[in-house]
Amino acid sequence: MLSIRDLKVSINGKEILKEINLEVMAGEVHAIMGPNGTGKSTLASIIAGRDVFEVSGGQVLFDGKNLFDLSVEQRACEGIFLGFQYPVEIPGVSIVNFLRTAINEQRKYKGLDPIPAPEFLAKMNEAKKMLDVHSNMTSRSVNEGFSGGEKKKNEIFQMAMLQPRLAILDETDSGLDIDALRVVAKGVNELRSKDNAFIIITHYQRLLDYIIPDFVHILFDGRIVKSGSKELAFELEEKGYDWIRKST
Amino acid sequence: MSNDQQNILDEVTSQEYKYGFYTDLEMDIFPKGLNEDTIRALSAKKNEPPFMLEFRLNAYRKWLTMKEPDWAHLKYPSIDYQDIIYYAAPKKKPELESLDQVDPELIETFNKLGISLDEQKRLTGVAVDAVIDSVSVKTTFQETLAKHGIIFCSFSEAVQNHPDLVEKYMATVVPPDDNYFAALNSAVFSDGSFCFIPKGVRCPLELSTYFRINAANTGQFERTLIIAEEGSYVSYLEGCTAPARSENQLHAAIVEIIAMKDAEVKYSTVQNWYPGNKNGEGGVYNFVTKRGICKGNNSKISWTQVETGSAITWKYPSVILQGDNSIGEFYSVAVTNNHQQADTGTKMIHIGKNTRSTIISKGISAGKSNNSYRGLVKVIKRAVNARNFTQCDSLLLGDKCGAHTFPYIHNENSSSIIEHEATTSKISEDQLFYCKQRGIDTENAIALIVNGYAKEVLKHLPMEFAVEAQKLLAVSLEGSVG
Ligand SMILES: Nc1ncnc2c1ncn2[C@@H]1O[C@H](COP(=O)(O)OP(=O)(O)O)[C@@H](O)[C@H]1O
C-alpha cells in the first residue's frame, strides 16, 4: 500500500530524514518510535504533503501512485489521513460542518454525490457512540478551546468518520490519560481491517499495550535503525533510548 | 506566504462577478446633468405634491454649498456630477394589474437574480419590493400586509397615497444637510421603499427590497423610510446588484428607521453591487447614509450587513439611542478583494438612560484591496449607565491588502462602560494544511474558514439570506489565501 524508498528530506538545507525505507501493506499496523526531534513528524508531514520540506531523494508510492505528484487534498481523497500532533483551531467552523465538507469533497473526488443528511447523521452518531464523544462536541468549532485530550479525541473521531485506508497518528497518545488512551485505541482497533493500514507514531510503549502493532520501527537521527515485532517496543522501554544511541 | 499559495490566491481572487449582465429594457431617460430644472422635471414626472418639490430644491441648494467629504480612507477620481443621468426608469404600462403586465425582460432580470416576483412561487414569508434603476417595478404581497394595516410600497407610491406620513417622518433622522451625499440624495432621489408598521403589529413576513442598477451612466438614489410604531416588529432585507460596466456608477442612498416605544426593527443588507474588474476598472461608488432612531423607550434597532460589492463603500449604519433602555446593534462583514476599497462602520449615539449598543465588525481583505472600520461611540452627559461593546476584527488574505481601524469614543458620562476589542489575523498555513489534509481544496478551505470567521455576524441574518450570504462570501473570495 505505502512504499517509501530511500527517502531523503531536508529543511533549509538541513537533512532531517536520511534514507528512509518502509513498506506498509494493507491490514498492517506499524509503530514508529524514537526520541524527540528525530524526524517522526517530518515523515508524517511528507506523506501528507506538507510543502515546507524539500525532498532531496527517493520516492513514496501509495498504491503504486507517486505521492509527490498529488496535492495534499488529493492524497487525503486517496485515503491518507494524518492525525496531527498539534491540531489547529478553526474558529466558527463547527465539527459537523467541517466533517460534512470533508466527506463531500472526498466523495466528489470519487465521483459520488454528496452524502445524504440521514446517512451522515447515522454515521456520526455511530462514531460518537463508539468513541464516547460528548453529544455537544460536534457542534463546537473545530478544536477551539479544546483541551489537549479533546483535540486528540477529535482527531480520532475524524478518522472514524473519514474511514481512511492509511491513517498516520502522530503522537496521538501524548498527554492523554488512560481513559482517553483507551478511546484512541478503540478507534484504531474498531477501524482496523484487512483493507487498511496504520502508522502509529508514539513516544512510549504504553499505547502499544492497547494497539498491538505488527511491526515496530525505531527512528533515530533521521534513519530507521531497527525494525522488529512488538517485542522491540518492550525492549526499547526496558533499555531506553540510550541503548539505541550506543548501538548506532 | 508560499509562492504556490500566492498563485492560487491570484488565480482565484479573479473570480468574475455573476450578476454583471445587462437587460435591454425600454427606458425613459433624462439627459445627463443636474440643475433646478432637472429636479423640477423629476418631481413633475412623479406627480409630486408641492412639499416634495420644495424639499428637493432646498436640499439641492444646500448641496451646492457643501463639499464632498475627504476624510475617509478612500482614493477615487473626483466625480463629475454633471456627467450623470439622474432619472432612468423602465417604461411600463400604466397601472399594472397583475404580473402578466410587467415587462417580461424585467421578470427575466429578477429571475436571473434569483428573486421571484411571482407571488405564487415565492419564498415563504418574504414580501418583495423590486427597484430597478430609479423606479420601483413591483411590490409583492401588498394585500396580505394591508390586512395587518402594514404599508409596504415604493416610496413614490407612499408620496402619492400617504403624503402625510411621508411629510411627517421623512428626513427626521437624516436631515438633507446631514452630509454631501445625503443632500444630493434628498434633491434627486427617485424611488425606494416605504414601510409603516402600525402599533402592536408584528409583521408576519420578512419585507425585502431588491435594488438593481441597470441603465448606463445612471446614478441610483433611492430612499427608504421605515416607521415602526409602538410595540411593533419588522424584519427588513435589502439586496442589491448591478451590471458589470467599465465606467463607475454612483449610488447614493438614504435609509431612515424610526422605532417608537417597545418597537423593534431588524435591517439586513446583502450589498453586492458590481465591484469592478480585477484591474480595478468600473464598479459602483456606494455612498450611503443609513441611520435609525430608537425614539421610544425600550426600542431596538439592529443593522446587519454583508458588504461584498462596490468599488468604493462609504457607509456607516448608525443608531441614535434616544429612548431609555433602547438597544442599538451593528453586525457587519465587509469583504474587499482586488482593488475594492471599503470605509465602513457605525455610529452609536447614546442619549437615553440605560442604553446599550453592540458592534461586531469583521473585515476581510484580499487582493490589493483596502478595508477600514470606522466607528463612533458617543455617550452624552445625561445618558447614565450606557453600555457599549465593540469587537472589531480584521482578516487578511495575502500580503498586498490593507486593514485599518478607526474607533472614536466620546464619553461624557462616568457611569458608562465602553469596551473595545480588536484583532487582526491571517488564515494560517496550518489551518489550510489541516483542511486540505481532510480532502478540502484551497478554495473551499478558505470559504469554510472565512464563513467561520464571519459566523457571529451571519447568524443574525434571516435564514434564506444567511445561506445566500455564505455563498457570496465564498465567491467573493474564491481562492484567496493568507
Ligand atoms: N518547520 C521546521 N523548520 C525547521 N526545522 C524543523 C521544522 N520542522 C522540523 N524541524 C526540525 O526537524 C527535526 C525533526 O523534527 P520532527 O520531525 O518534528 O521530530 P519528531 O517528530 O521526531 O520529534 C528537528 O530537529 C526539528 O527541529
Ligand SMILES: [Mg+2]
Ligand atoms: Mg513529532
